[in-house]
Amino acid sequence: MAPERLFTVEELSVHYNKVTALDRVSFGVDRGDFIALIGVNGSGKTTLARSILGLLRYQKGRIVWHEDVEIGCVAQHTGVEDRNFPATVEEVVASGVRKSKPLPKWLNRHDKTHIRRMMEYFDIDAIAKKRIGALSGGQYQRALLARSMVMQPDVLILDEPINSLDQGSQKNFLDLLKQLNQEQDLTILMITHDVAGVEPYATRILYLETDLLFDGTFDEFCETQTLSPYIHTHPRRYGRGCS
Ligand SMILES: Nc1ncnc2c1ncn2[C@@H]1O[C@H](COP(=O)(O)OP(=O)(O)O)[C@@H](O)[C@H]1O
Numbered sequence: 001m002a003p004e005r006l007f008t009v010e011e012l013s014v015h016y017n018k019v020t021a022l023d024r025v026s027f028g029v030d031r032g033d034f035i036a037l038i039g040v041n042g043s044g045k046t047t048l049a050r051s052i053l054g055l056l057r058y059q060k061g062r063i064v065w066h067e068d069v070e071i072g073c074v075a076q077h078t079g080v081e082d083r084n085f086p087a088t089v090e091e092v093v094a095s096g097v098r099k100s101k102p103l104p105k106w107l108n109r110h111d112k113t114h115i116r117r118m119m120e121y122f123d124i125d126a127i128a129k130k131r132i133g134a135l136s137g138g139q140y141q142r143a144l145l146a147r148s149m150v151m152q153p154d155v156l157i158l159d160e161p162i163n164s165l166d167q168g169s170q171k172n173f174l175d176l177l178k179q180l181n182q183e184q185d186l187t188i189l190m191i192t193h194d195v196a197g198v199e200p201y202a203t204r205i206l207y208l209e210t211d212l213l214f215d216g217t218f219d220e221f222c223e224t225q226t227l228s229p230y231i232h233t234h235p236r237r238y239g240r241g242c243s
């Protein structure tokens with residue numbers, strides 16, 4: 001069966017004044033893809049994610065959506081963002097539902113059941129009443145993931161979601177993404193630095209350096225002589241790295 005195309009990026013270019021952040025980037029995303037978008041700092045990864053999310057105006061090229069695709073996102077996690085906002089885990093997850101409700105945005109019984117199920121699925125139901133400022137990094141990321149999943153998106157875009165987490169929480173989070181990818185056919189585009197770490201997870205690697213220099217499998221990436229030095233400069237974690 002031919003894969004179901006969700007969207008296609010065609011010759012996309014983005015400039016910030018004189019800086020070219022993306023130069024004629026083209027690729028397609030099919031349902032069920034688990035894509036790791038990699039590249040050094042300043043290579044245009046966040047710009048690409050924001051373009052796809054419709055958060056910035058690009059100057060050239062286009063993004064073609066092939067059907068009525070629902071898109072979710074988990075923004076870049078630095079570990080120092082403002083978590084003093086006095087919201088509980090439950091309220092953060094509920095905000096994912098409220099976003100799409102008409103005013104006065106009251107939740108009905110169905111919404112509440114749905115929110116509770118989501119918290120159970122993401123293993124944050126026991127901390128539902130906790131303030132988000134009091135969570136561990138891993139718990140906080142799971143709460144953000146739960147919030148972005150309540151509307152059951154077809155595609156989830158994550159910008160360096162695990163950077164600031166310890167190794168155990170990183171693996172835990174990636175396992176959860178893999179489960180969503182395989183069990184719910186969630187399409188994932190994840191920006192990450194740790195290419196060796198995503199090897200057991202990602203079905204596809206995109207390597208960006210203003211231009212899109214590579215689009216293929218992890219093994220093909222390792223065989224690409226001009227790019228494999230990149231992977232060797234990144235520490236091997238729970239993936240196997242290029243050998
Ligand atoms: N709002 C902005 N204004 C001006 N330049 C920007 C802005 N955002 C990003 N850039 C520049 O665009 C390039 C790509 O940035 P970015 O997409 O954030 O890369 P990455 O996420 O891969 O680190 C960099 O040179 C960065 O300095």
Ligand SMILES: [Mg+2]
Pocket residue numbers: 045046047076159
């Ligand atoms: Mg970035």
